[in-house]
Amino acid sequence: MRLLGLVFAGALSYMARAAETDSQWVANLPKSSQRPSPPSRPLQWGDINVISTTDTHGSWDTNTIRSPSRIIEDCSATWGDYAAFVTHMKELAEEKDVDLLLVDSGDLHDGTGLSDGFPPGGVDAQDVRSLNPTSLYSTFDSTSLQSNEFFKQIPYDVLAIGNHELYTYANTYDMHMNFGKHFQGRYLSSNVNITVFDASNQSVSVPVGSRFRKFKTRKNRSVTAFGVLFDFAGSDVNTTVQRVEDMIHEPWFLDAIAEEPDVFLLIGHMSVARDRWPVVFNAIREVHPTTPILIFGGHFHIRDCLQLDQRSMSLASGRYMETLGWMSLNLDKPGSTAPINFSRRYLDTNLVTYQYHTNRNASTFGTVQGQNITQGLLELEERFGLKYQYGVAPRDYTMNRSPYPSNGSIMTMIVEDAAPTALALNTTRAGIPSLLIISSGSQRFDIYKGPFTKNDQLTASPFVNQYIYIPDVPFDAAIRVLPELNRAGAERLWATKSEDGEESLQARVVRLEREVETGYMTWLEDMHRRYHERPQMREEEGLTLGYACPGEGDDTPHIPLPAYRLPDFIGSRVPDLSGDAPIDLIFVDFIEAQVIRTLNEVQTARVYSRADAGVYSDVKSNEVLGLYASVAWN
Ligand SMILES: *[C@@H]1O[C@H](CO)[C@@H](O)[C@H](O)[C@H]1NC(C)=O
Ligand SMILES: *[C@@H]1O[C@H](CO)[C@@H](O)[C@H](O)[C@H]1NC(C)=O
Ligand SMILES: *[C@@H]1O[C@H](CO)[C@@H](O)[C@H](O)[C@H]1NC(C)=O
Ligand SMILES: *[C@@H]1O[C@H](CO)[C@@H](O)[C@H](O)[C@H]1NC(C)=O
Ligand SMILES: *[C@@H]1O[C@H](CO)[C@@H](O)[C@H](O)[C@H]1NC(C)=O
Ligand SMILES: *[C@@H]1O[C@H](CO)[C@@H](O)[C@H](O)[C@H]1NC(C)=O
Ligand SMILES: *[C@@H]1O[C@H](CO)[C@@H](O)[C@H](O)[C@H]1NC(C)=O
Ligand SMILES: *[C@@H]1O[C@H](CO)[C@@H](O)[C@H](O)[C@H]1NC(C)=O
Ligand SMILES: *[C@@H]1O[C@H](CO)[C@@H](O)[C@H](O)[C@H]1NC(C)=O
Numbered sequence: 027m028r029l030l031g032l033v034f035a036g037a038l039s040y041m042a043r044a045a046e047t048d049s050q051w052v053a054n055l056p057k058s059s060q061r062p063s064p065p066s067r068p069l070q071w072g073d074i075n076v077i078s079t080t081d082t083h084g085s086w087d088t089n090t091i092r093s094p095s096r097i098i099e100d101c102s103a104t105w106g107d108y109a110a111f112v113t114h115m116k117e118l119a120e121e122k123d124v125d126l127l128l129v130d131s132g133d134l135h136d137g138t139g140l141s142d143g144f145p146p147g148g149v150d151a152q153d154v155r156s157l158n159p160t161s162l163y164s165t166f167d168s169t170s171l172q173s174n175e176f177f178k179q180i181p182y183d184v185l186a187i188g189n190h191e192l193y194t195y196a197n198t199y200d201m202h203m204n205f206g207k208h209f210q211g212r213y214l215s216s217n218v219n220i221t222v223f224d225a226s227n228q229s230v231s232v233p234v235g236s237r238f239r240k241f242k243t244r245k246n247r248s249v250t251a252f253g254v255l256f257d258f259a260g261s262d263v264n265t266t267v268q269r270v271e272d273m274i275h276e277p278w279f280l281d282a283i284a285e286e287p288d289v290f291l292l293i294g295h296m297s298v299a300r301d302r303w304p305v306v307f308n309a310i311r312e313v314h315p316t317t318p319i320l321i322f323g324g325h326f327h328i329r330d331c332l333q334l335d336q337r338s339m340s341l342a343s344g345r346y347m348e349t350l351g352w353m354s355l356n357l358d359k360p361g362s363t364a365p366i367n368f369s370r371r372y373l374d375t376n377l378v379t380y381q382y383h384t385n386r387n388a389s390t391f392g393t394v395q396g397q398n399i400t401q402g403l404l405e406l407e408e409r410f411g412l413k414y415q416y417g418v419a420p421r422d423y424t425m426n427r428s429p430y431p432s433n434g435s436i437m438t439m440i441v442e443d444a445a446p447t448a449l450a451l452n453t454t455r456a457g458i459p460s461l462l463i464i465s466s467g468s469q470r471f472d473i474y475k476g477p478f479t480k481n482d483q484l485t486a487s488p489f490v491n492q493y494i495y496i497p498d499v500p501f502d503a504a505i506r507v508l509p510e511l512n513r514a515g516a517e518r519l520w521a522t523k524s525e526d527g528e529e530s531l532q533a534r535v536v537r538l539e540r541e542v543e544t545g546y547m548t549w550l551e552d553m554h555r556r557y558h559e560r561p562q563m564r565e566e567e568g569l570t571l572g573y574a575c576p577g578e579g580d581d582t583p584h585i586p587l588p589a590y591r592l593p594d595f596i597g598s599r600v601p602d603l604s605g606d607a608p609i610d611l612i613f614v615d616f617i618e619a620q621v622i623r624t625l626n627e628v629q630t631a632r633v634y635s636r637a638d639a640g641v642y643s644d645v646k647s648n649e650v651l652g653l654y655a656s657v658a659w660n
Pocket of ligand 5 (some may be wrong): 246248
């Protein structure tokens with residue numbers, strides 16, 4: 027039983043995953059047709075209050091650069107609005123004479139044009155690029171030097187490193203030299219090191235940020251904080267992640283936990299529901315059986331909550347700046363064994379929510395700093411050319427909210443329409459019957475009805491892959507490749523190393539992201555299932571789509587998002603042929619080895635090899651949507 031007797035905001039109904047509480051929860055839902063919907067009730071403040079973000083992935087300006095959509099309106103505030111919210115919440119904390127802490131659990135990198143869209147030749151990225159010219163998104167440098175400047179303007183108390191800060195050495199180096207130094211001991215990487223040259227030009231392994239932080243709050247409460255990453259095996263050369271099980275035996279760790287603080291604050295990039303939190307938690311509990319422990323996790327992109335004992339609480343605050351997490355607690359006397367009174371909340375990130383909780387309105391909310399940040403983001407967008415509009419999307423195309431195949435599925439749109447159209451523009455093989463196969467892991471995000479910009483393209487299709495083909499494959503063999511690929515599963519992708527034996531960067535990212543997607547999908551399905559099991563469903567008309575966790579966590583009640591899983595591989599429309607009619611079998615280079623291997627499994631007439639494959643087009647996978655939009659959406 028994961029949930030011990032907890033006391034939560036005066037009721038025992040929090041239960042992150044317990045279905046029993048659903049009927050109570052539904053009965054109290056307010057009706058509203060406003061968008062975004064307002065919060066349902068004020069926050070509960072305690073002695074210590076924490077605002078938490080995680081997995082922001084560059085999603086710092088959803089209002090101005092993402093196309094409108096109902097879910098996006100719920101998280102439509104800019105990073106500048108967030109800065110203003112923080113300023114006002116700090117003022118409220120002073121008025122109430124309580125502590126307010128700000129924490130972030132990592133993964134700032136990789137997500138949108140603002141984090142990935144650095145144009146080649148940009149001055150600010152130059153130094154870093156010379157350190158490591160390889161980038162995940164090769165036409166752009168994936169460093170976030172510029173957008174990190176906006177992150178740095180938020181007065182975080184503790185930040186933890188995420189796995190996306192470790193895929194390329196240049197990013198890790200920037201976090202070490204620049205970001206970490208800015209935050210002066212607040213950027214924590216308890217079990218993550220980087221190898222650098224020291225003053226005498228020797229290679230040395232040092233923590234990327236700091237290993238721990240001990241500090242006093244405004245109210246003079248002592249806090250001991252760590253920043254822990256899960257056992258991440260995909261980090262770049264010259265970065266190292268120590269196993270959490272080993273970290274807790276390190277002398278520095280044992281020293282750091284020896285003294286009892288008022289609270290332990292464990293920030294880290296790992297899921298609160300699983301993973302290694304109990305390892306860290308138990309190590310502290312062995313020494314301090316009753317000291318309050320606050321845990322802020324991440325990585326799975328979900329709103330989550332878990333209580334390891336009655337004097338601790340774990341929270342995860344979603345993803346992509348869609349959610350701000352809130353936790354508060356009242357402290358009791360040291361040594362007390364009574365349950366601690368915690369409250370938690372997941373805030374939608376929009377101005378309605380921000381103004382509601384800060385008791386401000388449109389004319390009193392804005393701050394000079396917030397406006398400056400929003401202005402700076404707009405200028406960055408301009409410099410990166412992110413607003414360039416290819417066309418106007420006629421509807422939403424989503425990864426998981428529409429089934430595959432269907433007209434609302436981004437996968438159907440790409441593999442059946444966008445890619446065939448874009449490739450036909452640039453190939454000598456136009457008009458020859460073909461079948462195209464791509465991996466569904468090639469897409470990252472939805473496209474929404476409205477202007478389709480360069481930023482949308484970078485956000486939706488980050489990977490740069492070439493389209494290759496094998497000519498004259500017999501039709502009846504070609505059509506058996508896709509089902510067989512899916513039967514064998516995507517696992518084969520990362521079982522296949524490149525010729526030099528190294529797992530490719532894209533394979534590392536796709537492997538890890540698939541775990542995250544699975545965690546996220548399981549959560550969406552869970553919300554969806556709960557909701558549709560309920561008889562009173564129709565009473566909730568007027569609510570907007572969004573995250574709908576059970577219990578008291580959601581600040582704004584929503585109808586859960588539909589959730590459909592995707593096959594690992596998807597294919598274009600099958601040409602109207604039969605028998606051994608010759609066709610072009612087209613696929614992205616990322617899955618070349620598996621496709622050829624599979625083709626050799628589904629037929630025995632001949633043995634295919636890499637030598638049979640040629641370049642189909644100069645168009646790359648990250649250009650397909652823009653080219654298609656230019657043709658079809660104008
Ligand atoms: C927890 O705090 C809330 C708000 O201050 C209060 O209403 C409730 O009675 C408290 N519960 C316990 C068990 O102290
Ligand atoms: C990084 O690793 C490479 C290969 O292992 C090594 O040659 C290089 O010196 C390392 N860089 C640093 C900064 O230590
Ligand atoms: C440090 O060593 C590297 C090779 O390991 C060399 O390229 C570089 O010039 C050296 N720098 C200094 C300041 O000696
Ligand atoms: C991390 O860096 C510290 C300080 O240089 C060093 O003592 C430790 O051995 C390194 N840890 C790993 C796992 O490389
Ligand atoms: C802060 O707390 C420490 C004990 O942790 C105490 O010695 C000190 O006097 C306190 N300072 C203030 C300003 O209250
Ligand atoms: C906003 O709040 C201020 C101060 O409470 C008030 O004077 C003003 O009339 C309000 N403005 C609007 C548009 O409601
Ligand atoms: C405005 O933003 C810039 C970065 O865009 C920053 O350097 C500067 O300090 C900010 N000024 C204020 C007043 O916040
Ligand atoms: C899907 O789109 C096609 C082409 O626009 C259209 O003919 C068809 O009716 C649509 N299907 C549904 C279920 O909307
Ligand atoms: C494809 O694009 C490349 C680069 O823009 C161009 O050189 C080539 O002529 C194009 N080929 C066709 C068939 O359009």
